[in-house]
Amino acid sequence: MHKKDRTEKLKNNIKYLIKSRGETRLSLCNASGLTRTTIYNILEGRVVHVQQSTIQKISDFFGVSYTEIETIDFEEKEIIESSASPLGNMNPAAVPIIRESLLVQNLDKRIGELSITHPLTYYFGTACNVIGVLLENDISGISESGDLLIVKKGLSSDNGEKLAYEKTTKKLTVLSHDFCNESFCIIGDVIEERFNGKRQ
Template sequence: MYKKEKTEKLKSNIKYLIKSRGETQISLCSSSGLTRTTIYNILEGRVVNVQQSTIRKISDFFGVSYKEIETVDFEEREVIESSVSLLGNMNPAAVPIIKENSLVQSLDKRIGELVATHPLTYFFGTACNLIGVLLENEIKGVNESGDLLIVKKGLSNSNKEKLVYDKTTKGLFITTESCCCSDEVLVIGEIVEERFNG
């Protein structure tokens, strides 16, 4: 019975986190390395005993505690925390800072791994799958070397600013066009905050 309760809690937390963080099952799968079948089976209640490595990948993606995702009701807790204080009571998210020259090699690594190997900054707000990109070259007319861009990793179909890597020039640029990875470009993700050097 205990395993079934944990699986139910995991299922409801995944559903809540996907909805509240503006994610989709596809973004969860592509960023965490899990298959759509795995996520589908968990959400449909077809799995009684979810592998620990799967739980860790899901909790890493959302930036939540691996232990709590099976035992705590996140929706209930966040409602309570946000109603206790006008400013909320959210801990800042740790964001790994990646230098521009090692950005492309770092993209396939999970946030949990990057946090352990890179310097950190903090982001105050609802966040998951964030990286800090430390610019070493200017982005003409927009950002200078030394600026830090907080980026939500992965593809985005919104019209917000996106950081994109041009494989031909080996440089970064910013666009609001919807674009996807191709032989010419690699979409780093949506810019959620800019911190200017100086």
């Protein structure tokens, strides 16, 4: 397989694995020890040759084969496998998509009400109190305008990434833990990140 094709396959697999495993670009960077720049350059197609040590760290993080991540289409493979699985018939949850500029004024509304007044996307997983936040501004080094963050609203006890609203700057940010500070309003846990608002 041509090196460029291998890099394209690697890029597509990383995007799919991030989405399907409930990870984010930030969690991949933090856990694998790779820099954000390295991950972004691969995902944006700016790299033709990816170092073997980098590929090894990425495949180790996702628990997949080092050789397969550059040569096999994981999404296609898992769709075929899941069609024979009992989980293959799980109904997706409808999730209302709220634009970033409308988020704060809609935070107190119930999901049922939001589902009627906003466009919907679908989340494949156990979902309760889940919203989609369509970013209209970049979150520095993490997400870009047009990305869709799937968020479980409210505070939780785990250490996952939190989407938060910074009252002083009136901008969204992602925190790696609950930040007890009056200048931040925690929106909820980021449970999935979709590039450029792609819907399932």
